[in-house]
Amino acid sequence: MDKDTDxxxxxxxxxxxxxxxxxxxxxLLIFGWIINIVVLAWVHDRVPRNYEPLPDLFxxxxxxIPSTIRITEFIMLFMVINALGIMYFHQHRxxxxxxxxxxxxxxxxxxxxxxxLLQVPVPSKNTYCAPKAISxxxxxxxxxxTTFWSAGIEALRPRVLCGxxxxxxxxxxxxxxxxxxxxxAPQKLRVLIILxxxxxxxxVICILFARxxxxxxxxxGYIVATNVFRMYHSLMYSFHQNEMDKNLLSQxxxxxxxxxxxxxxxxxxxxxxxxxxxxxxSDKNASKICKYKKELCNLDI
Numbered sequence: 001m002d003k004d005t006d007x008x009x010x011x012x013x014x015x016x017x018x019x020x021x022x023x024x025x026x027x028l029l030i031f032g033w034i035i036n037i038v039v040l041a042w043v044h045d046r047v048p049r050n051y052e053p054l055p056d057l058f059x060x061x062x063x064x065i066p067s068t069i070r071i072t073e074f075i076m077l078f079m080v081i082n083a084l085g086i087m088y089f090h091q092h093r094x095x096x097x098x099x100x101x102x103x104x105x106x107x108x109x110x111x112x113x114x115x116x117l118l119q120v121p122v123p124s125k126n127t128y129c130a131p132k133a134i135s136x137x138x139x140x141x142x143x144x145x146t147t148f149w150s151a152g153i154e155a156l157r158p159r160v161l162c163g164x165x166x167x168x169x170x171x172x173x174x175x176x177x178x179x180x181x182x183x184x185a186p187q188k189l190r191v192l193i194i195l196x197x198x199x200x201x202x203x204v205i206c207i208l209f210a211r212x213x214x215x216x217x218x219x220x221g222y223i224v225a226t227n228v229f230r231m232y233h234s235l236m237y238s239f240h241q242n243e244m245d246k247n248l249l250s251q252x253x254x255x256x257x258x259x260x261x262x263x264x265x266x267x268x269x270x271x272x273x274x275x276x277x278x279x280x281x282s283d284k285n286a287s288k289i290c291k292y293k294k295e296l297c298n299l300d301i
């Protein structure tokens with residue numbers, strides 16, 4: 001068997017799972033993130049300066065507390081780590097990972113388009129924006145290189161580029177990780193969903209207190225992350241049920257991606273959310289070890 005494939009139990013015959021599709025989805029995610037940074041580096045010089053922040057209902061009621069962004073980033077990192085844990089230990093990790101990676105990629109590509117189309121004044125007078133420059137290739141490239149490694153986390157590197165307001169990337173990340181946990185966590189861990197929802201709510205409120213985004217940015221971040229995730233999984237279910245023609249969402253451009261990435265995936269009725277420790281040894285030897293150390297091979301969660 002090719003090292004790039006796994007054999008999964010199917011109906012009537014085994015399903016050959018191609019791991020390469022997961023790496024393709026990961027490449028799309030990386031592309032989505034890079035295009036966001038490139039667009040930010042380019043639009044920075046087009047952000048209106050010397051303008052008052054736009055009217056915002058939340059801003060008119062609550063004061064600005066810049067330090068609350070640290071709370072947001074702590075919660076976001078916690079939820080990302082948890083989502084990665086679910087993906088890594090899921091017994092169908094290659095399928096889960098490709099789906100989540102693709103949803104994040106689509107959300108961030110959409111965000112890059114929004115950033116490119118509309119630039120608004122920064123939400124706070126206290127926000128520092130680096131001086132403008134002529135957007136040459138060298139200037140944009142230098143900005144991309146210096147910004148890429150921080151992944152948009154201010155705790156790693158203070159923000160100096162402005163313009164990536166619509167849509168909130170922090171909010172996309174928060175709610176994509178929340179949906180990942182809700183959809184793929186085993187039943188015994190579902191009790192944590194309420195806690196995760198509260199944490200996500202606190203995180204987005206802290207974004208607004210810190211004046212890193214307008215309320216509409218956060219709202220759109222939730223809408224984009226939630227709808228992309230649900231749209232993909234709705235199309236996925238219809239694809240495996242051979243009912244794509246009955247799903248109005250099949251007219252969406254995503255339907256082609258779903259058909260490609262789900263062709264070798266398990267159908268929903270065979271897909272069970274269970275956590276397993278990935279084996280780094282051959283299946284034959286792993287089966288022998290599991291007879292004596294079952295807890296290491298199957299978390300039974």
